[in-house]
Amino acid sequence: MTNSIALMDWWMLTDFIDETVYQYRTSLKTRGTEQHLPRSWGLLLGTFEEDGEAMRVKEVAFGTNVRETDETVRAEFDEVIVPCFGRPYANGGRGFWCSNLDVLRITRDAVARGLEVLGSIHSHPDWHQIGPDHERGQRLSQIPTAMDEYLFRNTGWPLNMICYLESRDNEIFHTLAAWGPPSFVDKDKGADPITIRYTLARRALKEVVGDGNG
Amino acid sequence: MVKVRVPTAMRPLTEGTAEVTVEGATVRDIIDSLETGYPGFRERLLSEEGTQRRFVNIYIDEDDVRYREGLDTPTPSGVTLWLVPVVAGGSRP
Numbered sequence: 001m002t003n004s005i006a007l008m009d010w011w012m013l014t015d016f017i018d019e020t021v022y023q024y025r026t027s028l029k030t031r032g033t034e035q036h037l038p039r040s041w042g043l044l045l046g047t048f049e050e051d052g053e054a055m056r057v058k059e060v061a062f063g064t065n066v067r068e069t070d071e072t073v074r075a076e077f078d079e080v081i082v083p084c085f086g087r088p089y090a091n092g093g094r095g096f097w098c099s100n101l102d103v104l105r106i107t108r109d110a111v112a113r114g115l116e117v118l119g120s121i122h123s124h125p126d127w128h129q130i131g132p133d134h135e136r137g138q139r140l141s142q143i144p145t146a147m148d149e150y151l152f153r154n155t156g157w158p159l160n161m162i163c164y165l166e167s168r169d170n171e172i173f174h175t176l177a178a179w180g181p182p183s184f185v186d187k188d189k190g191a192d193p194i195t196i197r198y199t200l201a202r203r204a205l206k207e208v209v210g211d212g213n214g
Numbered sequence: 215m216v217k218v219r220v221p222t223a224m225r226p227l228t229e230g231t232a233e234v235t236v237e238g239a240t241v242r243d244i245i246d247s248l249e250t251g252y253p254g255f256r257e258r259l260l261s262e263e264g265t266q267r268r269f270v271n272i273y274i275d276e277d278d279v280r281y282r283e284g285l286d287t288p289t290p291s292g293v294t295l296w297l298v299p300v301v302a303g304g305s306r307p
Contacts, residue, residue, distance in 0.1 A: 001225070001226065001229075001230055041303060043301055048222075048230070052230075063301070067302075067304075072268055073302075075268075076268050089304065094304055095302070095303060095304020096302060096303055096304060097300065097301075097302040098300070098301040098302065100271045100278070100298065100300060101278075103271075103298050103299075103300065103301050104271070104273055104276070104296060104298050107221070107296070107298055108296070111219070116222050116232075117221065117222060117301075118222055119222075119301075120301050120303060122303040122304070147304055148303060148304070151302050151303055151304070154267075154269040155223060155269055155299045155300055155301065155302065156221075156223030156224060156258070156299055157222065157223045157299065157301070158222050158223065158225075160303075181223070184257070184258065185257075
């Protein structure tokens with residue numbers, strides 16, 4: 001069971017990306033203010049392929065963020081995450097933590113429909129270009145940060161996706177990448193990348209299989 | 215006997231099995247049984263001090279054991295124990 005490949009329909013993440021771009025655009029409008037906190041995330045539901053090599057993502061579910069309201073979560077940030085990974089994480093607007101009851105609800109609903117919670121996806125904006133002046137230079141990408149790896153390791157979900165957004169020439173570009181959980185035992189080991197493979201869009205599929213007209 | 219629903223995050227410990235059945239009168243007993251049958255569960259569920267890790271929640275049917283009697287919460291035969299890791303993430307600005 002390697003789970004080194006994530007399969008999904010080409011349109012699977014459309015709702016997530018729409019939400020991500022909406023938040024990103026909003027953050028551009030409020031640049032330099034306290035509201036400048038683009039973040040979006042969701043749970044990835046799907047199944048394991050029988051070959052043990054691939055996971056199939058079939059749905060994205062959304063939950064409630066309790067990063068700023070749940071006492072247990074605030075304690076984790078205050079006692080562990082901020083001391084380990086830096087003061088920026090003291091800002092409750094950074095990152096997300098899904099309501100535990102929502103995770104249970106989504107899990108039970110998924111299981112009842114023959115699906116599993118495979119992991120999650122969250123966004124990284126190009127903070128080094130759009131962040132407030134005092135935070136410029138802090139580059140994000142589709143690569144997990146140390147904080148990401150800490151959470152990937154401790155939660156253990158088999159699929160952890162990052163959507164990187166970048167502004168260039170008045171357009172917004174995005175990249176998707178996926179990672180497995182780092183070893184829970186060997187703390188020096190990092191997260192291994194997961195290959196993402198999409199089905200072909202309908203037009204491309206038609207070109208491949210032919211439309212009967214030669 | 216108690217059914218334990220194993221999350222995908224812990225499936226490597228059960229070689230892919232999604233649900234296992236174990237014996238135990240309390241949550242702590244269940245964790246001991248899991249550890250005996252599938253080594254590695256204790257480390258995933260409990261800290262070195264023996265307390266429940268923040269990164270995993272344990273539900274008896276729909277009740278969070280943290281808000282009952284914690285690891286001493288009784289587990290009557292026939293209930294299902296749900297192990298549910300948290301879903302969290304965050305980007306450094």
